[in-house]
Amino acid sequence: MEHLHDRRAPTRIADIARDTGTPRSTMYELVNTLVEARWLELRDGDGTVYFGPAMHYYGSDYLDSVDLIRKARVEVAHIAELVGETAQFCTLDGDKYLVVLNEPGRRMFRISSEIGIKVPIPWTASGRLLVDHMDADEIRRFIPSEDFTLPDGRRIAEDEFLEDMHRARTQGYVRTTALVDRFTTCLAAPVRDPAGRCIATICFVVPADTTEEAQQVMIDTLKASAERLSPGR
Amino acid sequence: MEHLHDRRAPTRIADIARDTGTPRSTMYELVNTLVEARWLELRDGDGTVYFGPAMHYYGSDYLDSVDLIRKARVEVAHIAELVGETAQFCTLDGDKYLVVLNEPGRRMFRISSEIGIKVPIPWTASGRLLVDHMDADEIRRFIPSEDFTLPDGRRIAEDEFLEDMHRARTQGYVRTTALVDRFTTCLAAPVRDPAGRCIATICFVVPADTTEEAQQVMIDTLKASAERLSPGR
DNA sequence: ACCGTTTGTCCGAAATATCGGACGTCGGTC
DNA sequence: GACCGACGTCCGATATTTCGGACAAACGGT
Structure with a gap:
């Protein structure tokens, strides 16, 4: 998540893995889990991921609180x-x-x-x-x-x-x-x-x-x- | 996180554990980890936690994207x-x-x-x-x-x-x-x-x-x- | 059509997190 | 002052996740 926030752009899973030093297979599992929970979202059909709607809901809760x-x-x-x-x-x-x-x-x-x-x-x-x-x-x-x-x-x-x-x-x-x-x-x-x-x-x-x-x-x-x-x- | 979103209010750790059926010790470790990452935030000094600033940043990235x-x-x-x-x-x-x-x-x-x-x-x-x-x-x-x-x-x-x-x-x-x-x-x-x-x-x-x-x-x-x-x- | 690269999945071994219970502390109540 | 319940931490056994490599499929350039 931090990496995506720093890049500020939808990013391919393999790139996230490479740039954060995480094994590729781990990153795939992790991203898939987070996509299911809508913390992340697959974009464009080009295999990139970025933040999903759940982050907006939680963020709004923070602002209101x-x-x-x-x-x-x-x-x-x-x-x-x-x-x-x-x-x-x-x-x-x-x-x-x-x-x-x-x-x-x-x-x-x-x-x-x-x-x-x-x-x-x-x-x-x-x-x-x-x-x-x-x-x-x-x-x-x-x-x-x-x-x-x-x-x-x-x-x-x-x-x-x-x-x-x-x-x-x-x-x-x-x-x-x-x-x-x-x-x-x-x-x-x-x-x-x-x-x-x-x-x-x-x-x-x-x-x-x-x-x-x-x-x-x-x-x-x-x-x-x-x-x-x-x-x- | 989902539980906090549903309750829409700062919640005590023990309550989250009880209401989600998670062991108390696990919830303490989990919450502490997330507080360090600023996904959650301790509130009021009364031992309640709620969403932290990181959620706002990620949520903003989602909206902009x-x-x-x-x-x-x-x-x-x-x-x-x-x-x-x-x-x-x-x-x-x-x-x-x-x-x-x-x-x-x-x-x-x-x-x-x-x-x-x-x-x-x-x-x-x-x-x-x-x-x-x-x-x-x-x-x-x-x-x-x-x-x-x-x-x-x-x-x-x-x-x-x-x-x-x-x-x-x-x-x-x-x-x-x-x-x-x-x-x-x-x-x-x-x-x-x-x-x-x-x-x-x-x-x-x-x-x-x-x-x-x-x-x-x-x-x-x-x-x-x-x-x-x-x-x- | 070929070959090198990238993508996504699968696997068992190793590392890590979870679990449940025990334990000390703190505040209130009687 | 003794009791009670809630809070927060710690610990070893157990369950889950991560890791790294292997593999097939898809892609791109020549």
């Missing part, structure tokens, strides 16, 4: 529809950033969601909010050093990151441009627990050439949503 | 936001009706979704569309006789069902009131394949006292969405 996520679903759907851009709800998972909810905007430009994919904290706007309760030392210990290197090889200076973080805390939102992707801007606002600690973020992913006025509207929208999601406020 | 469902997500989110009522996307699973997508409306009146729960076809509005390619004989063979009995004991006459079905086909939508629940009206429109066969439905679940004008707007909305979802049209 977590209070904050259930509320966030409503907010994310609402603001994505309102603004027409891709909206997300994100948290930390260990020392990585994680997209929990993704609602694509009307713009059809990125189909694949990144739900469940872990990303280095410094690569993201939300990351600057999610660690803003730590001081410089704690952050250095918490975020692996290599995570400050972007996919294109550029390196984010540590004090630049800390500066972003402090500005974000005073402004109540954060904006980053051309971090992971040259043409994308991210806008994020913090969801905070009663102690003021950022436990999640809600954000927009928009083209970098979006007008400043439009971005201001989005920032206000995000702040309002984030406030509604912050427990005990 | 099925073309019709991916498109339906956009439609359902859109019309739920537009109208402010609960919208759903449904299909058949064997001889049962199944909610695949559920987007709650602004009305907060039913929190729990029914995603992945199977329901007898005659209990639903959509059911009258999903079998409308069959003749009376085929339907009699396809739908178990006991499924024509509603939860409150009333029985739906077979020719009444057939009549509903034919009316639905000519009108392009179906409306049912007080079927499963005395105060609820369902409005549904068919998603059809190029051969004209109903492969899914998109529907609203609204209070029975919703005005006729509002319902007409919803019906038009549903028909437009269903048309957009119908492949090869």
Whole structure:
């Protein structure tokens, strides 16, 4: 299952066996068992398998069972529809950033969601909010050093990151441009627990050439949503 | 996992063991393994377990991988936001009706979704569309006789069902009131394949006292969405 | 038509998980 | 303070699954 999630594509059984180092005969038995239970599904008739409907049912049960996520679903759907851009709800998972909810905007430009994919904290706007309760030392210990290197090889200076973080805390939102992707801007606002600690973020992913006025509207929208999601406020 | 899905609530390990007839020690080992993999999650500190985040990630991958469902997500989110009522996307699973997508409306009146729960076809509005390619004989063979009995004991006459079905086909939508629940009206429109066969439905679940004008707007909305979802049209 | 590769199934030996019971701990009740 | 039931862990015997190799069928390129 993990392998399929990483590949994010229907995969042939023999390939799964080879790439995970599992004996072929074992993988065939395993997959057949899981297909019967509808955890997996045979696709296309070309012998590939991928996740089946049972995963969706169980996943929905999970979403409904977590209070904050259930509320966030409503907010994310609402603001994505309102603004027409891709909206997300994100948290930390260990020392990585994680997209929990993704609602694509009307713009059809990125189909694949990144739900469940872990990303280095410094690569993201939300990351600057999610660690803003730590001081410089704690952050250095918490975020692996290599995570400050972007996919294109550029390196984010540590004090630049800390500066972003402090500005974000005073402004109540954060904006980053051309971090992971040259043409994308991210806008994020913090969801905070009663102690003021950022436990999640809600954000927009928009083209970098979006007008400043439009971005201001989005920032206000995000702040309002984030406030509604912050427990005990 | 199936047991948790049926119960739809965090459950204590010992209860799962008892109710599924599994030895207690086995269930403890099993649950601990799955908790480590984040397929399950310990809740509340009261020793209950329920689905974990991994199920959500895998479920999202499934939704993204099925073309019709991916498109339906956009439609359902859109019309739920537009109208402010609960919208759903449904299909058949064997001889049962199944909610695949559920987007709650602004009305907060039913929190729990029914995603992945199977329901007898005659209990639903959509059911009258999903079998409308069959003749009376085929339907009699396809739908178990006991499924024509509603939860409150009333029985739906077979020719009444057939009549509903034919009316639905000519009108392009179906409306049912007080079927499963005395105060609820369902409005549904068919998603059809190029051969004209109903492969899914998109529907609203609204209070029975919703005005006729509002319902007409919803019906038009549903028909437009269903048309957009119908492949090869 | 040929041959090398991939696919899916089958088998017995070896590795692993399950089972059922025993046991210590924890909270409530009388 | 003694008793009771529920929780969680541990253990050896037993049942199940995995493994690796063998094999036939299907496929693709020359």
